[in-house]
Amino acid sequence: MSSPQRPPLPTSSSAVFRQVAGSPRMLVAALCAALALLGTASWATVTALDYRDTLARSEQDVRQVAILLDSHAEGVLETSVSLLDQVAGRMDGRGLASWAERSLAEAMAVERSGRVTLLGADGSLRYGSSVAFAEPESSDGLSVLVRPLPPEEEREVLPAFGYMAGQPAILLARRIHTAAGVFDGAVLVAVPVAVLAPVLNAFGDGTGRSVGLYRPDGVRLAGPGASSLGVLPRLERGTVRVDVNWMGGGRASVLGVKRMADLPILSAVVIPRTAVLDPWYVRMERGLMVVVAGVAALAGLSLLGAASLRREALARQALTQANAQLEQANVQLEERVEERTAALSTLNVKLSRALEEKERANQAKGRFLSAANHDLRQPFQALRLFHHILMERLAGTRDHGIAEKMGEALDAGEKLLHALLEVATLDAGVVRPQLTDVPVSAVFEELLAEFRGMAAERGLMLRAMPTRMVIRTDRTLLTRMLGDLVRNAIRFTDNGRVTIGCRRQARWLRIEVWDTGTGIPAEQLDNIFEDFVQLGNPERDRRQGLGLGLAKVRRKAALLGHALEVRSLQGRGSVFAVNVPVVGTERLPTMAPVQDPDPVEAGERLILVVEDDPIQRDAVRLLLESWDYRVMVAAEGESALALFGGAKSRAPSVDYPASDMPIPDMIVSDFRLPGRLTGVQTVAKVGERLGRAVPGLILTGDTAPERIREAVATGCRLLHKPVSPEDLRDAIAAILAERQASRPADGGEQAFESESAA
Numbered sequence: 001m002s003s004p005q006r007p008p009l010p011t012s013s014s015a016v017f018r019q020v021a022g023s024p025r026m027l028v029a030a031l032c033a034a035l036a037l038l039g040t041a042s043w044a045t046v047t048a049l050d051y052r053d054t055l056a057r058s059e060q061d062v063r064q065v066a067i068l069l070d071s072h073a074e075g076v077l078e079t080s081v082s083l084l085d086q087v088a089g090r091m092d093g094r095g096l097a098s099w100a101e102r103s104l105a106e107a108m109a110v111e112r113s114g115r116v117t118l119l120g121a122d123g124s125l126r127y128g129s130s131v132a133f134a135e136p137e138s139s140d141g142l143s144v145l146v147r148p149l150p151p152e153e154e155r156e157v158l159p160a161f162g163y164m165a166g167q168p169a170i171l172l173a174r175r176i177h178t179a180a181g182v183f184d185g186a187v188l189v190a191v192p193v194a195v196l197a198p199v200l201n202a203f204g205d206g207t208g209r210s211v212g213l214y215r216p217d218g219v220r221l222a223g224p225g226a227s228s229l230g231v232l233p234r235l236e237r238g239t240v241r242v243d244v245n246w247m248g249g250g251r252a253s254v255l256g257v258k259r260m261a262d263l264p265i266l267s268a269v270v271i272p273r274t275a276v277l278d279p280w281y282v283r284m285e286r287g288l289m290v291v292v293a294g295v296a297a298l299a300g301l302s303l304l305g306a307a308s309l310r311r312e313a314l315a316r317q318a319l320t321q322a323n324a325q326l327e328q329a330n331v332q333l334e335e336r337v338e339e340r341t342a343a344l345s346t347l348n349v350k351l352s353r354a355l356e357e358k359e360r361a362n363q364a365k366g367r368f369l370s371a372a373n374h375d376l377r378q379p380f381q382a383l384r385l386f387h388h389i390l391m392e393r394l395a396g397t398r399d400h401g402i403a404e405k406m407g408e409a410l411d412a413g414e415k416l417l418h419a420l421l422e423v424a425t426l427d428a429g430v431v432r433p434q435l436t437d438v439p440v441s442a443v444f445e446e447l448l449a450e451f452r453g454m455a456a457e458r459g460l461m462l463r464a465m466p467t468r469m470v471i472r473t474d475r476t477l478l479t480r481m482l483g484d485l486v487r488n489a490i491r492f493t494d495n496g497r498v499t500i501g502c503r504r505q506a507r508w509l510r511i512e513v514w515d516t517g518t519g520i521p522a523e524q525l526d527n528i529f530e531d532f533v534q535l536g537n538p539e540r541d542r543r544q545g546l547g548l549g550l551a552k553v554r555r556k557a558a559l560l561g562h563a564l565e566v567r568s569l570q571g572r573g574s575v576f577a578v579n580v581p582v583v584g585t586e587r588l589p590t591m592a593p594v595q596d597p598d599p600v601e602a603g604e605r606l607i608l609v610v611e612d613d614p615i616q617r618d619a620v621r622l623l624l625e626s627w628d629y630r631v632m633v634a635a636e637g638e639s640a641l642a643l644f645g646g647a648k649s650r651a652p653s654v655d656y657p658a659s660d661m662p663i664p665d666m667i668v669s670d671f672r673l674p675g676r677l678t679g680v681q682t683v684a685k686v687g688e689r690l691g692r693a694v695p696g697l698i699l700t701g702d703t704a705p706e707r708i709r710e711a712v713a714t715g716c717r718l719l720h721k722p723v724s725p726e727d728l729r730d731a732i733a734a735i736l737a738e739r740q741a742s743r744p745a746d747g748g749e750q751a752f753e754s755e756s757a758a
Contacts, residue, residue, distance in 0.1 A: 039326050042330060046334075050284075051277075054279070054340075055254070059254060062270075065203050066240060066258040066268065067267075068351075069258070073265075074261070077170075081262065083109055083110070087102070087189075092174070096185045099118060115129070115164060116188070117187075119186050128164075128188075129165040130165065131190070133160055133161075133171070156174075157263055159215055159264060160215070160219075164190035169192050170222055171188050200212070200222065200223045200224070202351075202355075209271045210223070211224075211270075212225030214232075214265070215264065216259075217231075217232075229248060237259055238259065238260070239258075242256045245273075248270060254271045254273060254276055256270075382616050385619035387403065388724075389622055391403050433474040433560055437471070440469045440471060440509070441466070442475075444464035444500055447464065447483060448464055451486050455498060462486075463497065463500070468585045472581045473581075477556050478560070484552060485553060493517035495516070496515070496573075500514075508582060509581070510578075511578045513577075515574055519568045520570070553576075605665045605666075606664045607630070607631055607667070607668055608664040609624070609632070610637065612670065613670070616670070617635070623725060637673050640667075644686065665695075669683060670699055671699070671700035683696030697717050698716045
């Protein structure tokens with residue numbers, strides 16, 4: 001008799017599913033467990049993707065910042081590298097002894113820089129300021145320079161951090177060898193760290209992201225970053241490397257390094273991984289809380305379903321709500337990821353816009369200064385002309401003193417405008433030095449005649465040492481340079497003396513201005529030649545000057561190719577020196593008879609005045625008529641042409657018929673005129689219509705360099721507003737005298753002469 005057979009145990013997945021579906025409790029439990037696993041898996045997947053994207057964004061960020069920092073830093077170092085290559089390229093293979101054979105251009109470049117130092121093979125200072133290397137192992141000053149290098153790097157620039165003249169700087173060095181290939185010393189050019197501060201501050205926020213410049217061996221050269229990056233992989237020139245797992249300072253960080261194309265200097269950006277991943281941790285914790293809440297909700301639903309099937313409908317509703325919350329959390333998590341991505345993109349856009357705004361601000365500042373300078377000259381010109389007429393009419397009256405005070409105020413305003421004009425003219429590059437043989441004694445006599453009274457008023461002794469040297473220079477520019485130096489010496493000397501002298505050094509003559517004043521701090525010696533820099537005058541008292549004297553001296557010295565030097569001791573005085581080439585000794589001049597030109601009768605001359613400003617036009621007309629000139633006026637170029645036939649004027653300014661109008665002897669015109677013609681074009685068109693050249697005098701208040709260069713190409717004389725009546729009168733008389741002297745040859749092009757009202 002056989003035993004009864006038992007039903008077989010379910011072995012297939014379908015059988016298991018049927019068994020679970022047959023038990024409501026097991027169905028609810030299985031459903032809750034599946035949802036919990038699904039939510040946890042979704043959270044884990046999103047979190048892992050967010051982690052990867054966060055690191056990828058940080059990697060892209062440090063790469064872009066390293067490239068931008070490298071570009072800006074290389075631009076700052078470019079001038080110093082060029083100077084180093086110029087000096088070392090000439091000396092390498094010839095030894096340090098070839099330093100004395102430098103050209104004038106090279107000497108001028110070194111003098112302008114002031115940051116070049118020569119070290120001998122034994123570490124001794126051969127030229128320039130003292131240098132101290134900041135690395136402990138380089139206390140002798142040469143270990144950075146004499147360490148073994150591969151042959152291909154023997155003549156490369158070697159960077160190091162140190163101090164020159166007590167100031168922290170990046171020291172760029174190149175080795176110098178003799179003709180036999182023996183190491184003879186090194187040439188160093190210092191780049192002050194302060195020059196790089198704006199660049200480093202623009203890219204480093206000082207908290208999460210730090211930036212800096214480093215040597216290939218990881219030693220810091222500049223910036224607030226780590227003092228050393230440790231051993232770095234070798235990078236080819238111009239390449240970028242990003243390491244998201246870099247261990248620096250004992251903590252993991254994201255490191256971006258870019259090597260400069262022409263220098264062994266690395267631009268490094270470091271962001272701690274904690275700063276990068278902190279937002280991700282916050283998002284992960286919030287997502288975990290959502291998952292835990294969902295699992296807890298599912299567990300509650302399972303307990304409710306197991307306790308009573310009667311509440312099955314409620315359990316299903318709760319499950320639906322939990323799923324909706326989970327989906328909403330996922331959506332919010334994705335939105336936060338997108339927001340962080342958009343924030344990083346916005347930050348990059350703001351950085352680019354900030355750089356563009358800085359460039360636009362610099363350009364706008366230049367345009368504002370030029371426009372303001374031009375617009376201020378218009379009323380100053382009218383005031384000066386009306387003031388001259390008023391002084392003549394109030395002569396001998398009790399109101400004459402008020403007019404004199406008004407003239408003093410005009411003088412103060414014009415002084416500032418003239419200084420700005422001279423600086424703009426020098427910057428425009430239109431001044432051409434007239435090099436001649438100049439006796440130094442004649443220059444000294446001019447300086448004594450001009451400043452002896454000023455020195456006496458301050459109780460100072462002004463003297464010039466006798467000399468018979470003859471130099472090669474532009475006499476006017478050199479006299480103005482020395483005049484600015486003497487004026488400064490008198491102004492900043494309370495008691496004692498000011499001495500002008502010279503010393504010969506081979507082919508050069510060193511002209512020096514000594515004073516016994518308060519002296520200049522060593523850290524300010526480079527700043528005093530900048531525009532509008534005044535030491536000891538924070539309130540900008542105009543009686544102490546404008547701060548443009550030494551700035552003009554620097555520009556004129558560069559124009560003439562004369563080296564400029566300054567030494568000073570606080571409390572004892574200062575000495576400024578100009579090095580000028582010597583051509584010989586002074587000879588007694590041969591007196592030649594001078595023949596005065598024939599006088600020009602004003603009443604016989606007719607002058608055409610073209611000016612769109614009615615106040616300016618009336619002022620010039622009244623002034624010329626007071627000098628007995630005949631005057632005809634026009635408001636713009638077309639009106640002036642209409643006076644001599646052709647198209648009708650838009651605004652006729654005189655009552656004479658065009659056919660009866662006499663031919664003008666000269667034209668006085670503003671440069672900027674309404675309509676299609678400028679002042680220069682109006683003069684040329686009038687000459688074409690009359691069939692003969694008419695000399696022109698152009699008055700303008702525009703001191704922009706491009707405007708000056710444009711005027712240089714014309715054939716008219718140029719005066720800048722405000723023009724004093726005396727200067728205007730002299731210019732008109734000179735033009736009429738030249739016209740009278742050259743009348744037989746009239747019809748050729750007029751020679752251009754640019755004058756300044758200063």
